[in-house]
Amino acid sequence: MVRGMNRQAPTLEDVAREAGVSRATVSRVINGVRNVDPSIQDLVRRAIERTGYTPNRAARSLVTRRSGTVALVVSGAGDSSADGVPAGGVSAQDQNAFTARVFADPFFGRVVSGVIGHLRPRCMHPVLMFAESAEARAEVLSYLRQGSADGALVVSTHPEDPLPALLAAEGLPAVLFARPARPVALSYVDLDHRDGGRQAADHLLARGCRRIVTVAGPLDVRASQNRLDGFRDAMARQGRPYVPIAEGGFTLASGMSAMAGLLAEHPDLDGVFAANDLMAQGVCQMLREHGRRIPEDVAVVGFDDSTIAVTCSPQLTTVRQPVEDMAAEMARLLEEHIRGVRTEPTSVVFDPELIVRDSA
Amino acid sequence: MVRGMNRQAPTLEDVAREAGVSRATVSRVINGVRNVDPSIQDLVRRAIERTGYTPNRAARSLVTRRSGTVALVVSGAGDSSADGVPAGGVSAQDQNAFTARVFADPFFGRVVSGVIGHLRPRCMHPVLMFAESAEARAEVLSYLRQGSADGALVVSTHPEDPLPALLAAEGLPAVLFARPARPVALSYVDLDHRDGGRQAADHLLARGCRRIVTVAGPLDVRASQNRLDGFRDAMARQGRPYVPIAEGGFTLASGMSAMAGLLAEHPDLDGVFAANDLMAQGVCQMLREHGRRIPEDVAVVGFDDSTIAVTCSPQLTTVRQPVEDMAAEMARLLEEHIRGVRTEPTSVVFDPELIVRDSA
DNA sequence: TCCGCTGAATAGAGCGCTCTCCCATGATCG
């Protein structure tokens, strides 16, 4: 680094001069295209080393029309902004609350992990965005339009989320987590929730449970509905048409109160299926407070196989949702859409798997 | 949009032609620089509207040498890569485990929230990066060097994290969460952990607790140490030189087992200070299993005021760490470093605040 | 010997934007 600490970063030009070749040749070596004489390749590589050259992303994107960035959007329903929200839109308070809710569930962390796992080897990176208001949605759209990101991975927290339709309308590359409530011409990745519910029912029945109840998720969420449907169908198929249900909100507290209600009405219950692990944890806590042993007195099956399934005690028997794999698949699909290799919307549905631990 | 659905996005040139002015004038209107005749401003704005123009980020970055992106780096200690890691470096498994650990604590979600809160109004965006291995660290550095991001916000999960020093050595703009173990010429944001410990002690004593114990965090983490020191000093100042300690790992499970141990040795305890809320939750669960009522029999004080402080039952009395504000301050400092408004490393230390709820 | 012909390297035209000059205009002033 004797060559003077000039603040300016070295450019292709500098490397070319150093190596005694043209800019184009250096570019070819870096991008590994076309035939370049091995001896010259070496020459160039050494020059790159010597100058400490790093390609400038902006310049590259400008010509390739690709940023190497994808937006990872967590999207809510939010105001339509037409209904005259007090100026300034969403308050910091609201945004914090929204973010906190999103991250309270380990689910999102798994999504991030899966996405990064796929993106990293391809030198791509996720930009985190929240789209909980009309304003924020507009920002996401403009971010994509101006080419700051090549596409979007969207995780909706609400069935009425308008973002997918907006993305589809503009023809922006995007992949969704879970099938959207309304049909939209976008690829998505999903889980066979029905089958997950079925597996939970079969396991509880096989264990010999006779009085089974269920704490369902919010019934306006399709995934919750499907888990419940699959669960009930399997029960019905085994001659159990009636299953007491309490609706929860996917939170620990809601699991506890749902369980309290069920215990009051059905004190002799001996099996519970909770539609996610967080609620299952609440269920366990409430059962313990009522002196029930798990799984001796009551067997509990959760859903997701999130980190809490193993941190909570007893460790949860649960239906595994392979979130990391699903997220990686989203990234893969998006990448293919961006590269233009894939043009038609596609869906990939994953199979859940029962993980047997201590709670059932 | 009658003007032919040519796939090409409209450029400044197009807008300029449409408005009958020069490219430079349109640019001036968009960036709000220099005086432009109001009537022409209007003309231009209408032309922008009509063409549906969005400025191209890459082109802009190329000349301004600013990307409008900052890296939000979650950094671990990780291998030094010199010790011959089996080819391929970090496995997907490891990365998932790392990510899961990071997101299991609601802490990181609050950081994200605070950062976005500051960045969004400034049209800046965070790129999520993990730096749990030497390879990953190199990638972060190159990402910054090539101008893909203007600076880095670093949250270290390990005191020996080498990333801060690397960033400082290259003179890349960066701000840390928490003071680094070794002195590094970077700005950071921190909390007065000692004072937080003090507040917890004072509250338990003021409540009349006589047999107080504490579940500390990992003692190789400075924050844990400081919380403990502050706690013990305050106790000592009130004539209580001896406080039984169990060391936990900031996880729910570790809180439970630490509490189990303390209960065995000090069955008559009536007050517990846990160094974070997750452990406090474990403490509460364990106390309940031993038939203790909270707060009647045992008072529990947590630390952080994370979301679980209110979702857990009873709701936790806890020392609030204003993570969102701290994260926003990080973003603010980084932005100033990037703009060149601030050149010297700075530290900002926040004060904790005791939030009294039901557990103590 | 000359002519394609192929492979390897170069020249140079942009990508879409910002920003520094420079020029036209009209107001101000000695």
Added chain:
DNA sequence: CGATCATGGGAGAGCGCTCTATTCAGCGGA
């Protein structure tokens, strides 16, 4: 009334890269 100056606008030079078109060297075949 010409010199001075603020004001608003345009021309055009890049920013650092990719990629097409082009040149050039070498080589076998008629």
